[in-house]
Amino acid sequence: MGKRRDTVTPAALAAGAADLPLLGGNAALDQPMVVVDLDADVDADTAARAAQRAGSPVRVLVGLRTRPDPLTAEQLAVAAALDTTLAPAGVASARTLVGADDPVAALDELTDAVADQEYAATVLSHVLRASETLPVPEALDVESLGYSTLLGTPGFRRWLEHRGPRPLPPSSPQTPVLIGRDGDRLHITLNRPERRNAYGAEVRDGLVEALRLALADDTIDSVLLDGNGPVFSAGGDLDEFGTTPDLGTAHLIRTRAGAARLVAALADRTEVRVHGACVGAGIEVPGFASRIVAAPGTVFRLPEVSMGLIPGAGGCVSVPRRIGRWRAYWMCVTNVALDTDTALEWGLIDEIA
Numbered sequence: 385m386g387k388r389r390d391t392v393t394p395a396a397l398a399a400g401a402a403d404l405p406l407l408g409g410n411a412a413l414d415q416p417m418v419v420v421d422l423d424a425d426v427d428a429d430t431a432a433r434a435a436q437r438a439g440s441p442v443r444v445l446v447g448l449r450t451r452p453d454p455l456t457a458e459q460l461a462v463a464a465a466l467d468t469t470l471a472p473a474g475v476a477s478a479r480t481l482v483g484a485d486d487p488v489a490a491l492d493e494l495t496d497a498v499a500d501q502e503y504a505a506t507v508l509s510h511v512l513r514a515s516e517t518l519p520v521p522e523a524l525d526v527e528s529l530g531y532s533t534l535l536g537t538p539g540f541r542r543w544l545e546h547r548g549p550r551p552l553p554p555s556s557p558q559t560p561v562l563i564g565r566d567g568d569r570l571h572i573t574l575n576r577p578e579r580r581n582a583y584g585a586e587v588r589d590g591l592v593e594a595l596r597l598a599l600a601d602d603t604i605d606s607v608l609l610d611g612n613g614p615v616f617s618a619g620g621d622l623d624e625f626g627t628t629p630d631l632g633t634a635h636l637i638r639t640r641a642g643a644a645r646l647v648a649a650l651a652d653r654t655e656v657r658v659h660g661a662c663v664g665a666g667i668e669v670p671g672f673a674s675r676i677v678a679a680p681g682t683v684f685r686l687p688e689v690s691m692g693l694i695p696g697a698g699g700c701v702s703v704p705r706r707i708g709r710w711r712a713y714w715m716c717v718t719n720v721a722l723d724t725d726t727a728l729e730w731g732l733i734d735e736i737a
Contacts, residue, residue, distance in 0.1 A: 389495050391419040391448070394426040394462050398433035403442050416502045417444040417495060420466060422459050423451050431458035438465035444498060444509050449475070450487050467509045468710040470494070479708035479730070497689070497717045503537040504689045505717050511700050512709040520648045520672070521639075523701040528638045531696040532631045539692025550623045553584055561590025562612075563597065568605040570598050577613025583665035583697060584621030588642060591669075595646035598653075607650055609670065610657040619664025619687070620697065644698030647672040658682055658733075667732070668695050671702025676733040684722040684732060686715050706731050 392401040397420055408414035426434070438445050447462065447469030449455060454475050455463065463469040463480045470490045476483030484490035498505040511530040515523035534540055562573040572594045574581040581587060591609075598604045611617055628634035639645070647654060647669055656670035659679035667684045670676050686703065688695050695703070695716060704712040707730040715722060727733045 389417050389419050389446075390415055391421055393421050393424040394434040394459075395424070395430050397437055397445075397462070398430050400437060402445060403437065406442050413502045413506065415443065416506050417446060417498045419491065420445060420447045420462065420469075422447045422449040422455060422463060422469060422471075426456075426458045426462060428458050431461045434462050435465035438462070441467070441509070441513075444506060446470070446491065446494060447481075448487060448491055449481070455481075463710075466710070467512070468494075468713040470714075480710045482711055482714045493718055494714065497719070501539045501689050501692050501717075503539050504534055504692050504694055507534055508689060508694045508700070508713065508716055511694060512704055512713055515701055516704065516709055520701060521645055524639050524644055524698060527694065527698070527700040528635050528696065530700070531638065531694055532635050534693050535626075535631060535634070537692055541692070543691040544626050547622065547625075552627065553579060553582075553621055553623045556586050559590070560586040561594055563594045565604075568603060570594070570601075570604045570607045572607065572609045574609075574611035574617055577611075579621065580615050580618035580661070581611045581613060581666070582618050582621035583669070584624050587617075591643045592641065592646060595643060595650060598650055599646065605653060607654040608657065609647075609654065609673070611659070613660075615660030615666075616658040616662050616670075616682070617666030618661055619666045625691075638696055642697060643669050644672060644702070648698075648702075661685070664688060664695065664699070665697035668697040668699030668702055671706055671732070672698060675735075677735045677737050678724050678727065678733045680724060680736055682724050682727075682733075684727055685719060686712075687719045689717050690719045703732065 402418040445466040447466045449471035452472050469481050470484050470487040471481045473483035507530045511527055515526045556576050560576050562575045564571040576587055598607050651672055651674045654673040655675040656673045657677045659682055662684045686695055686699055711730055724736045728736055
């Protein structure tokens with residue numbers, strides 16, 4: 385799929401250049417992404433009007449800065465209203481910016497990713513913006529409704545066809561989630577190393593049971609969550625994708641029977657220790673905890689957009705609240721592997737140890 389993007393200045397953005405109809409013939413998406421040139425100078429009045437336009441976008445809005453000098457306050461105000469902005473690494477200190485050694489090459493990567501899964505990339509923008517200021521339970525509902533919408537799109541159907549039919553995973557040969565008590569601390573351990581602690585039904589249900597115990601017992605002052613085996617969690621069990629009987633049931637499982645709300649409710653007394661790979665739900669659920677400690681060499685990824693979906697275990701809520709929706713958008717759409725140093729710098733984790 386070829387690159388499809390227009391580039392506009394902040395002044396053109398303020399004048400409505402990115403507001404042309406999104407849907408073309410046969411309801412096909414027409415140029416789902418517009419680039420905003422943040423090398424262009426902009427005055428305060430124009431920046432305010434551009435930010436106002438960008439606050440209710442028709443399509444995905446991506447800023448591009450190639451100049452090596454810091455952005456002005458006016459340019460930063462425009463960037464804050466966009467979905468993400470690529471800038472040279474040396475000037476990308478603001479959480480609205482993603483640093484890149486070559487911002488143009490990074491933009492090409494993002495353009496390809498958006499073109500490959502244009503519905504997911506577009507809905508992700510909507511969900512991140514809509515849920516940004518909502519309380520966690522309501523934000524999780526928005527995430528799940530967006531996820532449910534994408535289950536019927538060509539991008540997800542294409543991914544399912546590529547994956548092919550698979551049998552459901554076998555039952556765990558051992559207790560999938562271990563629970564232990566050490567004084568006033570509850571120790572919870574994901575324990576399906578043979579499936580890389582995938583966040584499948586058995587692990588999810590075991591984790592939810594343990595977290596409900598922590599909520600019900602007021603003698604538990606702290607919760608420690610970790611995982612057995614070479615990785616903390618490889619995310620959702622792909623063999624279970626697309627197997628829920630209907631979309632309404634899937635929505636209720638994600639929002640009322642998942643772990644995200646419970647970890648958020650226990651956030652101030654929960655620490656998560658991660659290692660190896662933290663993929664999808666493997667960082668989405670821990671992201672709600674007040675403290676995440678990562679072993680050296682831990683890698684973080686959110687691959688759902690590449691599957692035609694968005695994070696559905698809470699990642700559209702937890703991750704942006706740690707690193708900002710702008711870096712979260714980049715991380716989700718590009719499926720970039722974030723190393724521990726970058727994760728610490730961005731605030732995705734709290735310590736490397």
